[in-house]
Amino acid sequence: MKKSIAIDMDNVIVDIEGHYIHWYEKSFGIRLDKSALIGKPEGSAFPKPEAIREFLCTPGFFKEAPTMPGAVEAVRQLAEDFEVFIVSAAMEFPQSLSEKYEWLQEHLPFISWKSIVFCGSKQVIDTDFMIDDHVKNLKHFKNQGLLFTACHNVSITGYTRVNNWEEATEYLYAAVQ
Incomplete structure (x- = not known):
């Protein structure tokens, strides 16, 4: 499995x-x-x-956002070997729901709509791993959380940190060996 x-x-x-x-x-x-x-x-x-x-809150903001370096390739690779879910706490900005869905369809068309979770709180997520840039989403996560480096979280310690998609994929594949 x-x-x-x-x-x-x-x-x-x-x-x-x-x-x-x-x-x-x-x-x-x-x-x-x-x-x-x-x-x-x-x-x-x-x-x-x-x-x-x-x-x-501005229409078009989320839809026009660029990808992170290496993200598309890494998620495509991971989707071959893991069950991948895209999870976004999008409810705070409801207009983002359709734009984020359109963004995913454009940039990650290999991710099924069944594997997209838009929520208010990520506390309900029960996957084996979670990659997130916010500690508020990782601190209640029961399994292995990975803190993806972003400018706002550089001084946070106490979490397994990945700085880019190369490190994230290396960590995940090593963890399942």
């Missing part, structure tokens, strides 16, 4: 931090370097932090 993995979208397979930077520059003419975000809560490094929340 295949082991199962829950994979978060934002800051794991979707480059939301880079997308914030792009939209901020497009909206205000100010380009922040990604290094300015390191160690700060999401959005707080921007001169107008409230704009980030507005982006999250």
Whole structure:
């Protein structure tokens, strides 16, 4: 029987931090370097932090977001050997539901609609592994959680950390050997 993995979208397979930077520059003419975000809560490094929340409520924001480097290839590879679920706590921004689904259909068409979980809380997820960038989603997870590095979580310790998709796939394959 295949082991199962829950994979978060934002800051794991979707480059939301880079997308914030792009939209901020497009909206205000100010380009922040990604290094300015390191160690700060999401959005707080921007001169107008409230704009980030507005982006999250703007039609088109989620649909236009780029993939994380190596994410598509890694998820495709993992889907051959694991039962892969894409799990996103998307209920806070309800307009994101259709956009995230469309994004998945465009970038990860090999993931069945049956393997997509949009929820409010990830506490109900019961896979063998979970890859997420937020500790709030990992701290209640009963099995092996992997903290995917994002600017906002660089100082967090106490979790198994993966910095990129190469490290994530290496860890997962080693864990099932």
